[in-house]
Amino acid sequence: MNADDIFWLSFKDLTEKKIRTALTVVMVVIGVASIIALVSQTAGISSAIQSSLNSLGPTSVLVTTTKSTGFTAADVAELSSIPNVSSVTPIVEGSGTLLSNGQNTSVTLIGIAPQDLDLLLGNNASLYQGSMYQDTIAPTVVAGHSVAFPSSLAGHQNLFIGQSAVLAVGGLSTDVVTVPIVGIMQSYGSLILPVDTSLLMSSSAADELLHRSSYNLILMKAKNTSTVGYVANTTTAIYGSSVRVITTQQIMQTANQIIGSISSLLIVIAGISLLVAAVGIMNIMLIAVYERTHEIGILKSLGFKSRHILMIFMVQALIIGFIGGIVGIFLGAGASYGLAYGISHASSSSTSGGAAHGGAAVQGSDRGAAGAAVSGSGSSGSSLSYSPVFSPSTVVSAVVVAMIVSLIAGVYPAWRASKLQPIEALREL
């Protein structure tokens, strides 16, 4: 018996019960689609975090203070003297509320010298409109893209170049100040740095607005990735427990760990749906064997051997798994983009939700304090925008797993079918 004979004999049975076959395939489709959709989400989020961290640079070391007193120019000088340090950038970071056209928007204030902005944001940050702020104590402000185009206004512009924005800072004893908007950033989309929901200005202007006289965050760059550890350790040795030191490498590691465990959890959930599909396949095939008892008897009386019958039923299971796998890939891909859009949309329309999404990966570890200080402070959140990532290995293994699962589900029914005695089978009428 040739392979193609086994194939069409198997296929005949499946096409005779079209609706039932389709429903069985749907079970596999759901299993495969959920694996594809969920794995591509975590891969997408992971790569979004990765690219955010890449713009911060793999050699970055972030230092935050744990005391109420911040860093001074003397600290900057001391840190600059550590060997293997290529740059030390002092940053002032705080929060405020933008009062504009009746909209109250939480924003992060980031004070950094304009020439140092690339050290923080990498090379992929650029102006959308207007010009860069001045390195002066008198505030000139560049607004993040979401601040100027809040999602609550469905993309309509809320802040304009040349406008004086009204800003409330300082918590309960609120100070209300006006700051001139000179520029608007391109959408940045980082999960780590809340640039899109920030107002950028010089560090002295931020100090002035926040009534501070020091920096609360220092961004250091090591000369290369192999000296990052040395720079971080030396900084810790100098300041002891009065500072927290974190490197992007550590953030990356922590993020990857968390994403790794989330992704295993999601795979288990998706696996359960495949398991349910397997039980369904077995159930349907046992019914099919029961229904075809007579037909199996006829085939055996004509000289078909047990292994022929076994193969016919196994191939049926394989066909179901294969079709389910292929359809599942496409459905899963569609669902992935839907999910990514849904999650991105939900996180940008609700700022607190965004903070939970965006900050969680970094805040999950207490070593991530510096990252959290950048991303999570204030009630403003970074928008979680990412695209699902499909790796060929995920797609191929989803189909292979679907076929293996179907095959395993088909073993018992096929074995039952093959063991039918022709005389018993022929009696069934």
Place this chain on the structure above:
Amino acid sequence: MPKDNYSVRVTNVGKTYRSEGIEVRALQDVSFTFKKGDFAAIVGPSGSGKSTLMNILGTIDKPSHGEVYIDGIATSHMDEAQLADFRNKKLGFVFQAFNLINGLDAQKNVELPLIVGPASHQERREKADRLLTQLGLGHRLHQKPTQLSGGEQQRVAIARALVNEPALILADEPTGNLDTKSGDEVVKLLRSICDDNGVTVVMVTHNLDITRKCDKIIHIRDGRMLKEEVLK
């Protein structure tokens, strides 16, 4: 063992079933022979054991005692795979209920026994076409069984039984589900196969018109052979 000139030789065959702890003797000490090219019948009331005997001849049931030689080959000690091969090459079945595969057209049904053999797709198709055309179904090759009349279905079944050029065709009430006219045609067909191709045909039947055409009739009652009638 001397070279066997019989198509079928049944020696002291017995069959005992165990059903809910009770032994049922379906057959006891049955012995007979059919020559090559015999047109033979096994007759008896229902429950007499004639169906059991047919199943044993067809190697889909095994005797508890005795031996069945078909074309000189002892069948009772073959394993399942050997029996499948044996059925495929030596035996053709014709059933009362036709037992065609409903999902397959006439041509594919006839091809079925060839599928487990070495024949190529083209050989299979040509052989099935030729046989069906010979049996007057050349215009029905691609009809499904449900689209065929009873007589046509039985002719497809006969074509399927013949396709591997068997030594023995076993027909269990081949006219039982047919009207008189179709039944007569089927019997005529089986008789001509017997005469023209030298194939032995063994039928189980109640139909006296059929038994009148037979060369040899085995009468079975209560699991025993009552008598053997040789008409030729």
